[in-house]
Amino acid sequence: MxxxxxxxxxxxxxxxxxxxxxxxxxxxxxxxxxxxxxxxxxxxxxxxxxxxxxxxxxxxxxxxxxVVTQEAYRKKSFNNLIKNYFDGSVQNVLSFMVKEKGISEKEMKELKKLIDEHDNPEKS
Structure with a gap:
């Protein structure tokens, strides 16, 4: 693409x-x-x-x-962003978001919940 x-x-x-x-x-x-x-x-x-x-x-x-879905384009663009600007590290992305974008306590809890559900799919 x-x-x-x-x-x-x-x-x-x-x-x-x-x-x-x-x-x-x-x-x-x-x-x-x-x-x-x-x-x-x-x-x-x-x-x-x-x-x-x-x-x-x-x-x-x-x-x-x-013929290219918005979701497919979003995924490719985001993966390129992570690769090119954050050394391919999701941790670097999240760290940037916390420091620069001021993620709220509620958003942090929601992210933690998503991570927990991903790590333990049988508990969701």
């Missing part, structure tokens, strides 16, 4: 939300300032070339749909 630019990620968010869309449907979902229609169509074709979208053709109209 090839990496996406920030702009491409924004477009994929629209496709994951709409599930199927014409270029004009995507244009309607994008916040201002909106790109020109032709630029947007080129960006969508690039997403198709990268393997994130496919399309159905009705006459000269293309209806695009995602």
């Amino acid at each position: 090839e990496a996406l630019t920030q702009n491409e990620e924004q477009l994929m968010q629209v496709f994951w939300k709409l599930e199927k869309a014409l270029v004009r449907d995507v244009l309607n979902e994008i916040p201002e300032p909106k790109p020109p229609y032709t630029t947007l169509a080129s960006n969508i074709k690039q997403l198709e070339k990268k393997g994130y979208l496919k399309h159905n053709t009705y006459g000269n109209i293309h209806e695009y749909y995602p």
Whole structure:
């Protein structure tokens, strides 16, 4: 799965939300300032070339749909983030979150519960 630019990620968010869309449907979902229609169509074709979208053709109209799920993309992106910025360590991620993001006591208890359930699946 090839990496996406920030702009491409924004477009994929629209496709994951709409599930199927014409270029004009995507244009309607994008916040201002909106790109020109032709630029947007080129960006969508690039997403198709990268393997994130496919399309159905009705006459000269293309209806695009995602072939990579949001969950699959999220998982790959998160794994890359851990690998590239936290030396592949989940402990480093959690340490960062505690120090930088101020995880609440409630969130820490929920995380501990998830870890305990993962370690002892028969107790959940």
